[in-house]
Ligand code: ATP
């Protein structure tokens with residue numbers, strides 16, 4: 020029988036959420052503590068646990084069909100291969116958010132990226148950095164480092180850095196100032212799926228449909244409320260991402276019950292606006308699963 024292989028990060032920032040998202044698609048694995056291969060039970064999808072940097076190459080080399088990795092790494096490897104080999108981004112996964120930013124020493128009076136012309140920039144993402152700077156007509160000397168990029172300016176080996184940032188704490192600790200964002204990244208499911216067999220394609224489609232359901236459910240809320248009948252149109256407009264709510268009469272009352280799945284985030288501001296439009300007994304519930 021056909022099976023699919025998904026590569027995920029073994030340990031690091033993406034590993035836990037990568038496992039979680041696959042588990043919420045109904046995948047179960049016979050895991051072995053130190054082994055790099057987890058066998059998929061019930062659903063024929065197996066896991067390969069590796070370093071995140073290896074994931075795009077494993078896909079391109081045909082070792083696995085799918086992989087969960089940051090867009091930063093996928094882009095770097097695709098550029099490295101000069102666009103000859105393409106991976107498909109099948110679904111962004113809503114975690115692992117970070118940005119590739121240019122940072123300079125705090126005391127450096129540099130106001131924009133254009134002033135980096137001809138300077139030395141330390142980075143672990145040489146291809147992506149070179150490519151994005153070139154798009155802004157900046158030609159810099161790339162100093163490639165595999166780690167601890169943030170200490171390069173202090174050591175005098177670079178004038179600026181291009182590094183991943185999420186909170187900025189590391190930059191501040193090293194007296195660096197974020198000058199500009201080059202690229203925004205999050206974890207995504209990538210595939211090398213051209214020319215796979217029909218049986219694998221069918222498996223992939225089932226997995227993607229489940230994943231879509233999981234992602235939509237995570238973003239959706241089920242909202243229930245009571246409202247005056249004449250306020251229905253106004254209430255519908257105020258429910259984020261809703262066109263056709265379910266409307267039910269309330270026994271012995273001239274008010275109605277309105278139920279709807281909101282496809283977008285529901286904030287306190289939405290609830291306050293609904294209340295102001297006459298709604299009461301407003302409940303917001305999480306959605307666990309969804310299949311369109
Ligand atoms: P590995 O041992 O698998 O090579 P690593 O040290 O290269 O691990 P992590 O630090 O776990 O990788 O980061 C994995 C991914 O998490 C990054 O490629 C990036 O997409 C994302 N990420 C999110 N926030 C950050 C951050 N603040 N710094 C670095 N990466 C981040």
Ligand code: ZN
Nearest residue numbers: 070071072073
């Ligand atoms: Zn890595």
